[in-house]
Amino acid sequence: MRNALDWVSRPRGNAVLEGKPVGTASASPSPHGAAWAQHSLHRVLTVIGADVVREELAVSHAFRQFDHVSRLADGELRARLGELVERSYATPTPGA
Template identity: 30%
Template sequence: MADVKILVLVGSLRAASLNRQLAEVAAESAPAGVSLQLFDRLGELPFYNEDVDGEGVAEPVQALRLAAEEADAALVVTPEYNGSIPGVLKNAIDWLSRPFGNGALKGKPLAVVGTALGQYGGVWGHDETRKSFGIAGPRVIEDVKLSVPAKVFDGKHPRENADVVQQVREVVEKLVAEVS
């Protein structure tokens, strides 16, 4: 199989976010021939507005769409905000869903994982993220799930938890297996 490129979107803007750290673990533990590329500019995207979507769309939107087009798959690593999708991630989904029916991730495999403070590790937010992306065009891999309660990390980087590192690696491997 040729090298596989996975676009990584992190639903938290905080530099020290546990979800960003999980994304780092995914990149560090990826199998040979697989590269994970974090799109680190979600905070720069303007709110989606169809009136400004077209020729001359903002440069961060162009960069996001290009990164999505060049990727073979996508991994979304996100917290849960108030039981749902963080606004910055929902905005990215809206930009990636256009043009409707032919967005940059159309048909590409996508998995959603992450961590959150609640006892279920963000399950509701992850389910909502999968639902929204499923409507937006990617092929959401429903059986690839990982929602880790933040208390598991006990203030340490996720890479220090061997079980989590293994689970993240398995997610990446399953996602790669879905690339055709």
């Protein structure tokens, strides 16, 4: 992930994610790992110039949250993920 973010951050001033709306979601088997990852990811995306939407989704205890076909089992979590994706698309891109 770090290498991918490094590549999309170049060239400065014309990077792929610069000024683009980005929503973040993470999952972790631990109680807090997803939230900690979100915090770090948000900082990196902000530094490389992405327009990070305020809403985010951090799923803890991921091994309990997905069904046998890797779908979020909790309807509320699925709805929150859908809202995050919609907000990411709805965020205006500067200059567009």
